[in-house]
Amino acid sequence: MATNADAGREFFTTRTVGDALAQFRPQRRTLTETVPVVDALGRVPAEPVTAPHALPGFARSTVDGYAVRAGDTYGVSEGLPGYLQVTGAVLMGTEPKVTVGPGTAVSMPTGGVLPPGADAVVMIEYTQQAMTGTIEVVRAVAPGEGVVRADEDAAPGAELIRAGHPLRAQDLGMLSAAGITSLAVQARPKVTIFSTGDEVVPPETSALRPGQVRDATATALAALVAEAGGEPAGGGIVPDDGAALEAALRAALPASDLIVISAGSSVGTRDETAGAVARLGPPGIWCHGLAIKPGKPTLLAECCGVPVIGLPGNPRSALVVFRLLGMPLIRLLGGCSTPPPEPIVRVKLARDLPSATGRLDVVQVRVADGVAIPVFGVSALLSVLTTADGFLIIPEDATGLDAGTEVDVTLYR
Amino acid sequence: MATNADAGREFFTTRTVGDALAQFRPQRRTLTETVPVVDALGRVPAEPVTAPHALPGFARSTVDGYAVRAGDTYGVSEGLPGYLQVTGAVLMGTEPKVTVGPGTAVSMPTGGVLPPGADAVVMIEYTQQAMTGTIEVVRAVAPGEGVVRADEDAAPGAELIRAGHPLRAQDLGMLSAAGITSLAVQARPKVTIFSTGDEVVPPETSALRPGQVRDATATALAALVAEAGGEPAGGGIVPDDGAALEAALRAALPASDLIVISAGSSVGTRDETAGAVARLGPPGIWCHGLAIKPGKPTLLAECCGVPVIGLPGNPRSALVVFRLLGMPLIRLLGGCSTPPPEPIVRVKLARDLPSATGRLDVVQVRVADGVAIPVFGVSALLSVLTTADGFLIIPEDATGLDAGTEVDVTLYR
DSSP: OOOSTTTTSOOOBOBOHHHHHHHOOOOOOOOEEEEEGGGOTTOOBSSOEEOSSOBSSSOEESSSEEEEOGGGGTTOOSSSOEEEEEEEEOOTTSOOOOOOOTTEEEEEOTTOBOOTTOOEEEEGGGEEEEETTEEEEOSOOOTTTTEEOTTSSBOTTOEEEOTTSOOOHHHHHHHHHTTOOEEEEEOOOEEEEEEEOTTEEOTTOOSOOTTOEEOHHHHHHHHHHHHTTOEEEEEEEEOSOHHHHHHHHHHHGGGOSEEEEEOOSSHHHHHHHHHHHHHHOSEEEEEEOBSEESOOSOEEEEETTEEEEEEOSSHHHHHHHIIIIIHHHHHHHTTOSSOOOOOEEEEEESSOEEOOTTSEEEEEEEEETTEEEEOOOOTTOSHHHHHOSEEEEEOTTOSEEOTTOEEEEEEOO | OOOGGGTTSOOOBOBOHHHHHHHOOOOOOOOEEEEEGGGOTTOOBSSOEEOSSOBSSSOEESSSEEEEOGGGGTTOOSSSOEEEEEEEEOOTTSOOOOOOOTTEEEEEOTTOBOOTTOOEEEEGGGEEEEETTEEEEOSOOOTTTTEEOTTSSBOTTOEEEOTTSOOOHHHHHHHHHTTOOEEEEEOOOEEEEEEEOTTEEOTTOOSOOTTOEEOHHHHHHHHHHHHTTOEEEEEEEEOSOHHHHHHHHHHHGGGOSEEEEEOOSSHHHHHHHHHHHHHHOSEEEEEEOBSEESOOSOEEEEETTEEEEEEOSSHHHHHHHIIIIIHHHHHHHTTOSSOOOOOEEEEEESSOEEOOTTSEEEEEEEEETTEEEEOOOOTTOSHHHHHOSEEEEEOTTOSEEOTTOEEEEEEOO
16 A cells, blocks of 8 residues: 555556456445345345245146146057047136046146146147047157146245346346345445546536536546446535545545546646545555556545545546446445446457557547447547447557457447 | 238237348337436437537647747757746636747646647656746647647537437536537337236235246336336236237327237237237237247237237246347337447357257357357246346257357347
């Protein structure tokens, strides 16, 4: 950990993105809360959920046909059909009122309860009415054929869903099948977003004075927070004043699982941010400076148990860094051990891309016809991001990529 | 279009999935509504949005340094520095109070307004204090260097976001930068979900009678509707009675952009569903039967301007079909011309997969170490879906896939 001694001055404890992901792992986790299953899409179960009883709960026909004793059908064929006496019919959603004895069959709908005595269901296609009350069977069935067992979807106590994996539509269906209508999930991490910089004004400002810019970053960050399963809270715009920033951060600590500061872009603002974070509490700043382009002036800290991310002032750099480090951090805080898969396409690079070794480069690209076309522009330009379909990464150990190289592009959703 | 003549009887107008996607294209679109930008992540803009003024709106420094006339730096070097008189400083967020004349420089923060007279900014790294009020410049800059133009992020009237493309975090940021705090989007398609089948009871039913099953499909379908950008509404469970179903569907028509019926699994229930849909109104049933496994007993219809999907009774079949046909249909109704990209991985198939030609097969798989392992089980089993990480498709013209074949698996999120 860096000490607070340098607080208030420009300093860099530069780390790599890989180190940050592997080593900056705050212990903090959100509490659990109970939510209705119908509202739980994407939520992270706090514990495994097991089946309270067997599912479907009864041996069930998977076809329309006749419940039989499989042995009664052995050896039958088109040329030598077997004959069974139909002694009744099973109705959907009700208990069978008949038993299947030797030489008899009971009419079955798909999904009906297998009657006592039967061990298989012959599809209606392999039967025909011989005379009133009797069917011909032209194909043999094995025991269990045309039937799901009472516990085939889940045995009692079987794990229906795992902890830590965001719930998908089918998981909610499975919980409903088991009669589970609410469950314990991790609370969404509360993420307080501050913007700093004397030039920054709220988006709703209609007329800008010369030199003013509207706060684009906070809006975009809030969306990324939500996408990662967090709950964004607007901390507002704080003037370029160390004491004011420190006070605002301190006030946000108790209600935040993560604090994000979109710092002003000037060196003075960055100094104020680092100083205010350093004074906030132990253990303090973990790194100030990341070996990434764009995004070098990134700060990672933990203060009084709350992780803090200080983002670069340029909106584009801020969003690049937050996607790479902030979103995984939100998932970690929210107990998500398996992040949802990202859409990644393998395409050919349209042109040479230079890169300095020792630094991870994030390059915005358009993708068309299997080719990635880099979108260039200084990191102050947000239009580079809105024009891009996704991004590719040039790893630290590379000195660039040649045109025609196959690259993996992570697509924006 | 199929006629209503066969209504009430089991009949099949079988189509392929490809035909259904290409040809079943109802004209209906949702209305537009205005939403705040901060709530617009994933929403579909109803029209393009253009920049009301230039962005950033003023020529802006991209570095900390000195605003200069580029011509004043030509020919300078470490060995032969140039000297410029510092006549002032630009402060963040304010209009410059000084002009840069020949032989002078003005101190600049990153993001500051370029003062009149200057056409470039020299990075502070390439300057040093020579004496009070004078700097040495050791590297030449070209006009425009260290600066973004007033309209470099967007010219007035430039398209900031396109219609029909779901909004991403950076798009919301760009709108905020332009001072746009609300926009017109397509309303979320309202999707009414009905379940039928005398055996089906609500998920909250604690004790099941023999033969009863809880409604798993409606819960899962509602989640898929939300994932596709729709607004699910619970139509409830309708008994296996054609007149009751028809009445329920008719009552739902005015408030629905799409009606989904999770039909009971027995042939009788399927008949009732087809009959009720056929009687609902013109043009009626488009197909009853889809060349897909699982999911053959799928019904597609349009009645009085509202598309209707009749899904198979087995929860797994229902969810497979809804993912392939229902979700794209919701996006179509909601004006989404570019669906968000899906996470797809290319992996090796672990074993042979047989398939009948002329039918599209959807195979659930687990994915581990670059290998897709099929998850088998009859279509009545929901656990096949909860166990799977994703699915692969065996196209209509294939007779199966050999072990070791490279396949594209669409991963569940």
